Amino acid sequence: MPAGPPGGGGQGGGRHDGQPGHRRPRLRVRAIYEDADAGTVVVLWDGAGVTVTGATYANTYAWFLTFRDGKVVDATAFFDSIAFNDLWRIDVDAVEGAVEP
Incomplete structure (x- = not known):
């Protein structure tokens, strides 16, 4: 079963994506819990990045994913709203000078 946050998980490291002044968000997976019998994976992860205004955005997420036949059929996410x-x-x-995604 696949598990992990978008972008492939791990540490994004702020690599440059080719846009001037634009950096990819950093991702850090804290924990992955799997219940194979129930087809459920829980991923606890942190994400951070810089907004177009230069402010830092950081959040911690908990994703609860249910898989069937290798595909996500249900997902619930918790984060600092x-x-x-x-x-x-x-x-x-x-x-002014904002980079479009």
């Missing part, structure tokens, strides 16, 4: 909401409130159009 206040930090996440602050990230989504950034008005990219108002930031």
Whole structure:
């Protein structure tokens, strides 16, 4: 069963993705728990990056994934919703020189 956060897991290390001033987010998997009989995987991971305003965004996530026939059929994610909401409130159009994703 596959397990891990998007981007392949591990440490992103802030590698450059080719966009000026744009860095990939860093990911660190803390723990992976698997219940093979139930087809369930729980992944606890941290993600961090820099917004278009230069502010740091960091969050800790817990993903509960249910697999059937090698595919995710159900997923639930927990995270710090206040930090996440602050990230989504950034008005990219108002930031001069912002890099489009």
